[in-house]
Amino acid sequence: MSRKVLLTTGATYPFDTLIEVILTQHVLEKLSALAVTDLRIQYGNTPTSRIAYESCVENCTAVLQRTGINVTGFGLTENMASEIQSSWLVISHAGTGTILDTLRSPSPKPRLIVVPNPVLMHGHQAEVAAALEDMNCMLYAKSVTKESIASALDKLDRQFTELPPKHSLADLINYEAGVLLNDTSPQ
Amino acid sequence: MLDITAITIKDILDFVAEHRCPLLVLVLASAVSVLVLFCVLLFLIASLVTSYGLPPAKHANGASAMFVLGSGGHTTELLGIVSQLDFSLYPLRTYVSFSGDTLSTVRALRLEKDKHETAPATARGGRRQNVATVELRRARNVGQSYFTSIFTSIWCGCEAVVTLIKVMPDIVVCNGPGSCVFICFAALLLRATRIKLTRIVYIESFARVNSLSLTGRILISVVDRFIVQWPSLAAQYKHKGVEYFGILA
DSSP, X not given: OOOEXXXXXXXXXXXXXXXXXXXXXXXXXXXXXXXOOEEEEEOOSSXXXXXXXXXXXXXXXXXXXXXXXXXXXXXXXXXXXXXXXXXXXXXXXXXXXXXXXXXXXXXXXXXEEEOOOGGGTTSSHHHHHHHHHHXXXXXXXXXXXXXXXXXXXXXXXXOOOOOOOOOOOHHHHHHHHTOOOSOOSOO | OXXXXXXXXXXXXXXXXXXXXXXXXXXXXXXXXXXXXXXXXXXHHHHHHHHTTSOOOOOTTOOEEEEEOOSHHHHHHHHHHHTXXXXXXXXXXXXXXXXXXXXXXXXHHHHHHHHHHHSOOOOGGGOXXXXXXXXXXXXXXXXXXXXXHHHHHHHHHHHHHHHHHHHOOSEXXXXXXXXXXXXXXXXXXXXXXXXXXXXXXXXXXXXXXXXXXXXXXXXXXXXXXXXXXXXXXXXXXXGGTOEEOSOOO
């Protein structure tokens, strides 16, 4: 029985520190204890990120051999949705696209741990992450350290809440466009 | 003693004719043009303000809709909303994107293709379906200086006005970032001149939890419907008429 973990760093900004932190003995042993067999790493499309990823993997070859975790990597993919669906756990930069893709993926839904990129902390990724953790939809590791990620990994056995279903704006837009002929009241 | 109130326009014209004073003519002409401009502006503003009190116009044969694709995550969110619409109600669909963002157009056309395959839209009243994509100059590129962005913004604004006059949408749906402000202002121009009573729906991004984006803060008072996706934002801007229904993404 294979158990896959997907690590995403996003497409726009490199997030090499996240890869470094995951590929440490401490975190890898935690993953191994959770019966993880495969680790898929999306490292981004900059050449430096690729080099950083490769050197990280090289540095922890011994641990990988001992734990039996099979690490594979890719820069970007068109088919992120299927990568997410086939995972047991997604550890992600806090990109809203990946968060929504994961939380909206069909059952069995992967668990989700989000680690915001400190470079983008002035942005709103951390706000979304905090709000969704408050709703118990996912876990939020506030800092890019092995301790914070390990403590998130310890909480994976909890029962997560489903994200409320997507609300449709079709009625509102139809009303505004004047094409909702049998109903004259605004939504 | 000169009674100023007794001076009529005829007196002034007589005085000008008699003395042939070019400076006075110039002053009078500029005063009149400023007055006319002011009146036009006042009329436009009044006309715009009253347009908010009007209900949306009915379009039994379907409406013309304009969807403004911001790029990246904005495009994802907007196309998600567009995909829920019944295209037979919108025989004319225009997707606007901004220079350097060809991916949004590709994604919009992919959505059109998917929609056509799953549920081919049959136009009401025999109206032909017409899908168009428009690419506008971006108001400000990432890293561009604020000084040069004044000119690119003016250019973007002009292009937006031309596009709106050409397309004449019944409704504009947008969700930021920056450049969609120009489309909205161009739509307001159509409304103020009563060329078309274009309605504007603005949706704040899912990524905005506790504060509005700059685009949102600019547009909040001028759009017909302003929708947010988090309850904290809804509570904060309730007095501005912000609406919250839940997550739309």
